[in-house]
Amino acid sequence: MKLTLKIWRQKSLKEKGRFETYKVEANPHMSFLEMLDVLNEELIAKKEEPVVFEHDCREGICGTCSMVINGEPHGPMGGTTACQLHMRHFKDGETIVIEPFRASAFPVMKDLAVDRSALDRIIQAGGYISVSTGAAQDANAVPIDKDTAGHSFDAAACIGCGACVAACPNASAMLFVSAKVSHLALLPQGKVEAKRRAQAMVKQMDLEGFGMCSNITACEAECPKGISVENIARLNREYLSSALGSETVA
Amino acid sequence: MSWFSDFLTSSIGRKVVMSLTGLFLILFLLVHLAGNLQLLPFLAHDPAGDPGKAFNLYSKFMTSNPLIKTVSYLLYASILIHAIQGWLLWSKNRKARGNQGYAVKVNKVVGTNSFAASNMGWLGTIIFIFLAIHMYQFWLQMKLGHLPMAYYDGVEVKNLYSIVAEAYESLGYVIFYVVSMVVIAYHLNHGFQSAFQTLGINHHKYTPFIKWVGKAYSILVPLGFAIIPIYMYFFM
Ligand code: SF4
Numbered sequence: 005m006k007l008t009l010k011i012w013r014q015k016s017l018k019e020k021g022r023f024e025t026y027k028v029e030a031n032p033h034m035s036f037l038e039m040l041d042v043l044n045e046e047l048i049a050k051k052e053e054p055v056v057f058e059h060d061c062r063e064g065i066c067g068t069c070s071m072v073i074n075g076e077p078h079g080p081m082g083g084t085t086a087c088q089l090h091m092r093h094f095k096d097g098e099t100i101v102i103e104p105f106r107a108s109a110f111p112v113m114k115d116l117a118v119d120r121s122a123l124d125r126i127i128q129a130g131g132y133i134s135v136s137t138g139a140a141q142d143a144n145a146v147p148i149d150k151d152t153a154g155h156s157f158d159a160a161a162c163i164g165c166g167a168c169v170a171a172c173p174n175a176s177a178m179l180f181v182s183a184k185v186s187h188l189a190l191l192p193q194g195k196v197e198a199k200r201r202a203q204a205m206v207k208q209m210d211l212e213g214f215g216m217c218s219n220i221t222a223c224e225a226e227c228p229k230g231i232s233v234e235n236i237a238r239l240n241r242e243y244l245s246s247a248l249g250s251e252t253v254a
Numbered sequence: 255m256s257w258f259s260d261f262l263t264s265s266i267g268r269k270v271v272m273s274l275t276g277l278f279l280i281l282f283l284l285v286h287l288a289g290n291l292q293l294l295p296f297l298a299h300d301p302a303g304d305p306g307k308a309f310n311l312y313s314k315f316m317t318s319n320p321l322i323k324t325v326s327y328l329l330y331a332s333i334l335i336h337a338i339q340g341w342l343l344w345s346k347n348r349k350a351r352g353n354q355g356y357a358v359k360v361n362k363v364v365g366t367n368s369f370a371a372s373n374m375g376w377l378g379t380i381i382f383i384f385l386a387i388h389m390y391q392f393w394l395q396m397k398l399g400h401l402p403m404a405y406y407d408g409v410e411v412k413n414l415y416s417i418v419a420e421a422y423e424s425l426g427y428v429i430f431y432v433v434s435m436v437v438i439a440y441h442l443n444h445g446f447q448s449a450f451q452t453l454g455i456n457h458h459k460y461t462p463f464i465k466w467v468g469k470a471y472s473i474l475v476p477l478g479f480a481i482i483p484i485y486m487y488f489f490m
Pocket residue numbers: 067161162163164165166167168169179180183223226227228229230231
């Protein structure tokens with residue numbers, strides 16, 4: 005299939021970027037990233053700069069492959085990362101616009117690669133369990149009902165890709181933070197530090213310059229892992245009960 | 255900073271302020287509508303008598319009852335806080351979004367109105383302008399008292415009805431009013447359910463009901479307001 009690509013090219017953080025147009029011939033069985041690989045091989049052969057894009061696992065679990073394809077983070081397929089998106093979902097002769105994730109907290113480093121370390125710093129602020137939880141057999145001895153484990157697992161499916169931020173008109177990271185807070189707060193081991201965690205992670209989220217959630221739900225619509233905004237309501241509850249109802253100050 | 259100001263200036267704290275003031279304003283709209291409906295002759299107590307009587311007596315009651323007076327200060331505060339906080343949120347969120355926008359952007363959402371949800375700032379701004387005009391025109395005149403008087407059973411009452419009726423004689427004003435109600439409808443359509451989500455109220459059993467009530471409210475209440483000038487323009 006013959007495709008026209010309009011790709012955002014930007015040399016560095018400081019320099020201004022612009023769209024460049026490329027022609028590429030792809031196979032419908034290729035993934036979106038493999039199609040970009042083909043383009044890059046051709047660019048390298050012509051001694052031109054290849055398009056920088058981030059990727060790692062290429063199987064939808066690492067959350068690295070960040071790009072906005074035809075106006076949607078990770079492209080038009082619901083519940084699919086860019087690396088798992090296949091070219092058969094595009095039409096022969098189609099023009100595809102590829103842009104980096106846009107948000108003040110995600111500065112563009114080069115072409116399609118943005119700096120998402122703000123999300124890491126939010127995790128560092130409290131997205132972990134520091135109390136001793138024992139070994140695997142100890143976890144098995146803790147009774148958890150199936151539904152609660154299910155909700156926690158659904159939240160844990162978040163791969164930290166940042167598509168929620170990219171999709172949100174407010175560039176809010178609430179879906180990401182709510183997934184991380186929910187995942188831990190629902191389980192007995194995570195509950196122990198839930199109060200401090202909710203305050204610390206929200207505080208860091210605010211410091212990083214993400215926007216404030218106005219419940220638009222574009223995040224859920226574009227999340228490749230189907231994280232629900234129900235988690236945002238849970239984060240709000242966790243935060244309110246922690247900030248107003250506990251002695252903890254983070 | 256104290257823990258409380260930390261809370262109020264956090265992103266979630268700011269949203270809670272929006273939610274609580276918004277819910278109070280939503281409730282107020284019902285009270286306001288109940289009063290306005292008395293402008294309609296077939297809903298007033300005395301269909302045959304003075305068309306302004308029910309409305310004027312109601313306005314008199316609303317501006318003199320000490321309890322309602324106290325609540326009205328809460329109302330003015332809510333309007334201001336909701337507007338100022340909303341504007342702050344809007345400008346901070348634009349800053350967070352950054353200067354470089356997307357060349358192509360698809361606006362998909364889940365379970366809300368995409369247009370309303372992503373334009374709350376603009377919708378709110380229009381409502382604020384409407385409110386400023388509206389309050390100058392009626393509220394301020396009522397307060398400063400440049401109004402003709404009406405007499406009911408020997409009691410002197412400000413004839414607010416007369417300036418309302420006069421305003422509704424102008425087609426331009428009626429259109430402005432009706433358009434403003436459409437804007438309010440959209441603002442409520444997203445705002446109603448959003449207020450609950452912000453407070454953390456999202457529940458498999460109750461959220462579908464809240465969303466349903468929100469939708470019905472956002473259509474019926476602005477419709478109720480809009481019907482009055484339309485009726486008075488054409489039939490009175
Ligand atoms: S919530 Fe979804 S969109 Fe956001 S970071 Fe996690 S997986 Fe990505």
